[in-house]
Amino acid sequence: MNYSDRDKIIKPGILKVNSLSTAPQSTSEELIPALKVENLSCYYGDKKAVHSVSMDIYQGQITAIIGPSGCGKSTFIKALNRISELEGKVRFEGSVEFFGQNIYSRRVNLNKLRRQIGMVFQKPNPFAMSIYDNVAYGVRVAGRKSKGELDEIVESALKGAAIWDEVKDNLKKSALGLSGGQQQRLCIARALAVKPKIMLMDEPCSALDPIATMKIEELLQTLREELTIAIVTHNMQQASRVSDYTAFFNTDESRIGQLIEFGPTAKIFTDASEAGTRDYIAGRFG
Ligand SMILES: Nc1ncnc2c1ncn2[C@@H]1O[C@H](COP(=O)(O)OP(=O)(O)O)[C@@H](O)[C@H]1O
Numbered sequence: 001m002n003y004s005d006r007d008k009i010i011k012p013g014i015l016k017v018n019s020l021s022t023a024p025q026s027t028s029e030e031l032i033p034a035l036k037v038e039n040l041s042c043y044y045g046d047k048k049a050v051h052s053v054s055m056d057i058y059q060g061q062i063t064a065i066i067g068p069s070g071c072g073k074s075t076f077i078k079a080l081n082r083i084s085e086l087e088g089k090v091r092f093e094g095s096v097e098f099f100g101q102n103i104y105s106r107r108v109n110l111n112k113l114r115r116q117i118g119m120v121f122q123k124p125n126p127f128a129m130s131i132y133d134n135v136a137y138g139v140r141v142a143g144r145k146s147k148g149e150l151d152e153i154v155e156s157a158l159k160g161a162a163i164w165d166e167v168k169d170n171l172k173k174s175a176l177g178l179s180g181g182q183q184q185r186l187c188i189a190r191a192l193a194v195k196p197k198i199m200l201m202d203e204p205c206s207a208l209d210p211i212a213t214m215k216i217e218e219l220l221q222t223l224r225e226e227l228t229i230a231i232v233t234h235n236m237q238q239a240s241r242v243s244d245y246t247a248f249f250n251t252d253e254s255r256i257g258q259l260i261e262f263g264p265t266a267k268i269f270t271d272a273s274e275a276g277t278r279d280y281i282a283g284r285f286g
């Protein structure tokens with residue numbers, strides 16, 4: 001089993017779309033945008049990395065963002081909670097509304113925004129502190145809590161991230177001693193502890209082995225009951241397994257950073273409207 005095989009040709013006959021999903025598929029009338037992205041462009045200096053993208057991330061759904069390397073997936077997803085501004089010079093045009101509120105408005109409290117819209121990165125990035133303190137970190141920053149309250153929050157977040165049983169006897173030990181897959185679930189627990197409404201994930205499994213990847217994929221299906229999830233993945237089988245909606249970003253040079261197609265995952269993977277999407281999904285890209 002090779003989870004990192006981005007160029008694997010997916011045969012329509014064996015493709016299972018969202019087979020792990022337990023949530024009922026909503027009809028389009030019921031879909032509420034948790035994030036409404038309109039004409040979002042992102043620039044590094046003169047370079048336009050994301051090109052006037054408009055799409056919704058629906059509440060309670062898992063949205064996969066796919067496309068070749070360099071097409072702006074990370075830039076796009078990091079614009080959705082303004083985390084990119086911590087990393088360097090990036091300029092934005094357009095708007096992103098979080099349940100109707102423009103996150104690029106001057107009045108936005110960035111710490112609060114990033115608690116409500118959490119993020120998990122490609123490489124697990126636990127802090128060099130204990131497992132407990134990692135999970136408690138954001139909660140402590142957000143305000144005072146009693147020891148009892150904090151203990152409860154930490155336990156519930158670790159359970160939510162399906163790692164409690166593996167770490168409950170070692171909460172005081174350094175998070176850096178955990179395996180890669182455990183570290184990534186710890187990072188998910190750290191994000192869950194502050195009770196986000198949305199979780200953004202940028203290739204959360206790309207540094208993990210197949211077993212650890214499977215655990216995260218299973219976890220996504222339980223998280224979806226309480227959370228809205230957007231996940232960047234270059235693994236198309238993963239996108240087809242876990243997501244309800246898929247956004248395909250550009251392939252060819254002339255359309256860098258553009259959203260080529262967005263729709264229900266089942267449709268994108270079996271009956272895409274755009275030739276570029278079909279080619280990419282069939283492994284004919286490049
Ligand atoms: N900090 C940065 N400074 C300048 N250019 C960047 C920066 N980060 C990404 N880019 C460029 O923006 C484009 C999109 O990158 P990225 O969003 O990382 O794509 P993806 O995640 O799809 O691989 C690429 O051409 C990349 O080289």
Ligand SMILES: [Mg+2]
Binds near residue numbers: 073074075
């Ligand atoms: Mg990326």
